[in-house]
Amino acid sequence: MEPQDVKWMERHCRLLMDSYRRATGHALIEPAPGTTAAERLYDAPFALLSHGVEADPVLNYGNKIALTLWEMDWNAFTTMPSRLTAEPMERDVREAFMDNVRQKGYSDNYEGVRISGSGSRFRIERAVVWNLIDEGGAYRGQAAMFPSWTLL
Numbered sequence: 001m002e003p004q005d006v007k008w009m010e011r012h013c014r015l016l017m018d019s020y021r022r023a024t025g026h027a028l029i030e031p032a033p034g035t036t037a038a039e040r041l042y043d044a045p046f047a048l049l050s051h052g053v054e055a056d057p058v059l060n061y062g063n064k065i066a067l068t069l070w071e072m073d074w075n076a077f078t079t080m081p082s083r084l085t086a087e088p089m090e091r092d093v094r095e096a097f098m099d100n101v102r103q104k105g106y107s108d109n110y111e112g113v114r115i116s117g118s119g120s121r122f123r124i125e126r127a128v129v130w131n132l133i134d135e136g137g138a139y140r141g142q143a144a145m146f147p148s149w150t151l152l
Contacts, residue, residue: 006038012061013037015132016050016143023106023130028145047124050132050143051082057141058082069149071116087115098129101142106130110144113152121152 014037020028028048029040041048047065051057062070062077070077070085086094090113101107110127127146134140 009038010036012050013041015134015140016041016048016061018135019132019140019143020128020130020145022133024108024128046145046147047149048143048145049077049082049085050141052141053139056081056083059085060141061143069114069116069122071118071120076117085114087113087121090114098142101129102131110146123150123152125149 017028017037020026029044032040042063044063044065047069048061048063049059049066050061052060059078059080059082062072062074067074067077072080083091083095094112106129108126108128110129111123111125112127113121113123115121124144124146125148127144129142129144132140132143
């Protein structure tokens with residue numbers, strides 16, 4: 001990873017954590033001395049992903065569990081429109097849910113079927129989805145975290 005990429009990753013992971021705390025009132029992950037935010041989130045015991053603010057939002061982050069579930073490497077994952085994480089029949093439901101999150105700031109206990117790069121299906125469970133808001137109050141996208149899933 002290039003030095004500018006490392007800096008971006010640390011800033012983005014701080015945005016994920018800070019936005020989660022502001023939205024939910026809870027820590028996304030506990031501090032661990034001697035580790036960076038990027039290290040803690042990448043190796044976290046839950047799936048974590050985010051997308052940006054494009055007209056058709058593109059994924060810009062996935063931790064180790066997310067990359068494993070979607071069966072993709074970093075480059076493939078972070079160039080995929082986030083709507084493609086769901087099956088075509090689930091996309092309308094997903095988009096209505098995401099609009100609701102954009103309006104309210106976050107939602108928890110979401111469930112839905114997702115599809116991996118190879119076509120495998122899995123149900124995400126107890127997902128929290130929140131808006132990414134930077135220190136200046138600007139909307140920077142959305143993120144999702146889910147601690148459990150079922151392979152279908």
